[in-house]
Amino acid sequence: MEATEIQEKVVKILTPYVKDQDALATVSGETNILEDLKVNSARLVDVVLAFEDAFDIEIADEDVDEVNTVGDCVRLIGAKV
Amino acid sequence: MATALQPSDRRALLTQLWISRALSPLWIPLFTGIMLFVMRWKLVGADRVREEYARLRRESDAPVLVCANHLTMFDSFAISWALGDMGTYLRHFGWLPWNTPEEVNFASTWWKRALVYLLKCVPVKRGSDRAEVAKTLEKVAELLRRGESVLIFPEGGRSRSGRVDTEAATYGVGRLVSQVPGCRVFCVYLRGRDQETWADTPARGDAFDVYSVSLEPKSDHKGLRGSVEISKQVVGCLADMEKRHFDDRQ
Numbered sequence: 001m002e003a004t005e006i007q008e009k010v011v012k013i014l015t016p017y018v019k020d021q022d023a024l025a026t027v028s029g030e031t032n033i034l035e036d037l038k039v040n041s042a043r044l045v046d047v048v049l050a051f052e053d054a055f056d057i058e059i060a061d062e063d064v065d066e067v068n069t070v071g072d073c074v075r076l077i078g079a080k081v
Numbered sequence: 082m083a084t085a086l087q088p089s090d091r092r093a094l095l096t097q098l099w100i101s102r103a104l105s106p107l108w109i110p111l112f113t114g115i116m117l118f119v120m121r122w123k124l125v126g127a128d129r130v131r132e133e134y135a136r137l138r139r140e141s142d143a144p145v146l147v148c149a150n151h152l153t154m155f156d157s158f159a160i161s162w163a164l165g166d167m168g169t170y171l172r173h174f175g176w177l178p179w180n181t182p183e184e185v186n187f188a189s190t191w192w193k194r195a196l197v198y199l200l201k202c203v204p205v206k207r208g209s210d211r212a213e214v215a216k217t218l219e220k221v222a223e224l225l226r227r228g229e230s231v232l233i234f235p236e237g238g239r240s241r242s243g244r245v246d247t248e249a250a251t252y253g254v255g256r257l258v259s260q261v262p263g264c265r266v267f268c269v270y271l272r273g274r275d276q277e278t279w280a281d282t283p284a285r286g287d288a289f290d291v292y293s294v295s296l297e298p299k300s301d302h303k304g305l306r307g308s309v310e311i312s313k314q315v316v317g318c319l320a321d322m323e324k325r326h327f328d329d330r331q
Contacts, residue, residue, distance in 0.1 A: 041207065041214075042237050045252045048305055060304045061256045065215035 001081050003074055006055075010073045013050045017043050029071030055081050086219050094203075094220060101201050102174045108199055109177075113167040116158060122273075123288040127163045130269065130293040134164045137267060137295060138176050144225035144261055147178050148254055148296075148315045149269040150245050150323065151234035152279050154186055159283065160232060160271050163291040178230035181205045181221060183238070207238060218253055225261040233257070235315050243278030245270075245323045250316040255308030258298060266296040266315060270322035292322045 011027055018024055019038035023031065033039050039047065048067065052059055057080040066072055116122050137145055149160050157180040161170075170177045180197075184204040188194045197204055203220050206213060221231050237251040258264050273287035283289070298314040300307040 042249060042251055044211075045305065045309060049309065052306065058304050058306075061252070061259065061308050062215070064252075064305060065211045068211055 001078070003078060006074045006077050006081070007070060009054060010051070010070060010077065013054055014039065014047060014070070017047055027070060029069060029074065031070045032068055033070065034068070051077055057081060086216070086223055090220065091223060094223060097198055098201070101199055104199060105174055106171060109167055109170050112158060113162065116162055120283070121286045122159065122283065124163050125288050125290045127291050130163050130291050131165055131169070133293050133295065134176070134267060135169070137265060138173070138230070142228045143263040143265055144228050145230040145265050145267050146225060146254070146257060147230060147232040147267045147269055148235050148319065149232060149271060150319045151236055151239050152243065152272065152276055153239065153283050154281050155283055156234070156271065157182065157232055159289055160269055163269065163271060163289065176230060177201060178232040179203060179221070179224055180232050181234070183207055218256060222257055222260050225257060225264055235312055235319070239279040241279055245316060245320040247313070247316050247320050250309070250312040252305060252308045252312050254315050255298070255300070255311030258311050259308050266298055268294045268296050268315060268318045268322065270319055270326060272323075272326060290326060292326065294318055294322060
């Protein structure tokens with residue numbers, strides 16, 4: 001699966017959790033999920049579980065520690081699909 | 082990749098434990114006195130909770146993760162007091178649980194940092210960088226692996242609804258239980274009779290009803306999903322105790 005395709009799906013999954021919807025217009029690999037998109041940190045786990053379902057992968061506890069940006073999500077998922 | 086603690090981090094935790102223990106004959110009576118005589122707080126049902134917690138601590142050296150509901154900034158004081166009295170902690174300092182206070186509330190100035198250091202605390206910065214959160218969780222896991230008791234609030238913060246928020250279950254509790262073999266979970270529900278909703282400080286003269294349940298949370302899932310499921314079981318246990326509390330008082 002191409003990185004751009006993964007990123008599109010990642011952004012789609014993130015969208016319902018994003019508090020700053022305007023930030024979605026300029027989203028890139030460097031966009032920080034908590035700081036730029038204002039996703040609640042407690043909900044980040046729900047986002048990652050949604051990645052598991054959408055991409056049919058299993059994500060370890062420790063993998064979540066590496067997730068700060070949209071690009072981190074794409075790399076994490078890309079390594080598992 | 083797991084965030085491994087450096088040897089210096091482990092030494093720092095042991096040093097903190099040593100200093101806290103050395104000064105405990107001063108600060109344990111002081112804080113017990115403040116709760117008893119200044120705040121005039123009372124505990125209702127603590128005998129049963131203390132008996133159960135003491136049994137848990139006596140029966141093995143395995144770690145105990147105390148999971149509690151969270152309504153005020155002083156819950157950790159009241160919960161520690163509900164788990165054991167002053168004499169118990171002076172005799173068995175290891176039974177006094179480590180706490181995980183929010184850094185913004187309790188470690189924002191040098192004197193607060195000194196205080197939380199003394200009071201067996203590992204401050205948590207809510208919503209911080211994932212690696213930083215992971216390092217804090219690893220410190221807590223390290224303490225548990227050493228057989229310590231740690232008090233944690235699975236809701237991740239004070240419940241804004243005033244009731245146990247089952248939707249707010251963070252995965253940290255499940256992650257700790259999964260990562261630390263033999264870790265036992267002791268759920269505690271504590272609520273002041275004047276405590277309608279969340280607040281900074283419980284009312285002076287308030288009486289706290291306290292209940293406990295020993296829990297063995299399990300999940301067939303691995304990884305993050307398993308940790309989330311375990312966390313939800315723990316928060317569900319707290320919600321059940323809350324329901325019984327309000328049912329009994331009606």
